[in-house]
Amino acid sequence: MSFATILKQADIFYELTPTQLELVAALCQERRCKAGDVLFEENAASDELYIIAQGEVEIRVDPALVGGEEAQHVEPVTIATLRRGQNFGEVALVDQGLRSATARCAANNTQLLIIPRDKLILLCDTYPHLGYRLLRNLAADLALKIRSTDMRIREELLYGQRRRA
Secondary structure, three states: OOHHHHHHOOHHHOOOOHHHHHHHHOOOEEEEEOOOOEEEOOOOOOOEEEEEEEOOEEEEEOHHHOOOOHHHHOOOEEEEEEOOOOEEOOHHHHHOOOOOOEEEEOOOOEEEEEEEHHHHHHHHHHOHHHHHHHHHHHHHHHHHHHHHHHHHHHHHHHHHHHHHO
């Protein structure tokens, strides 16, 4: 399967033309990994976007990195399991800040497409219509993830208090 065909399945490339998909595909690097392989660690530098072509990736947070003494004894928590067509690492496209979670392969023979931030930004600058569509889709993807996280926090606040009471 071509990189452009894989990219077409990802929501953040929605409505890109075949030519635009080919331009993005030319930036991609492929990586294959097995279950347990760490792609990047929480609080590491970030400058790449990942698209899952095949397999699964777990997104994990480590409470020990932000908590007090109690959190030191808590194992990292999987907050999402992503599959084919989904992306992660997209915040790196926006601010190049530190990674907010760890990404770990959850299935053998996971195939990823990796897109370097600097090359993608240059492409968007060169082709503003492509950049507009990509950033619009990226904003929609991030909004969906924020809403989902907000719902999980609300559920934990509501039901977590009831369990502790």
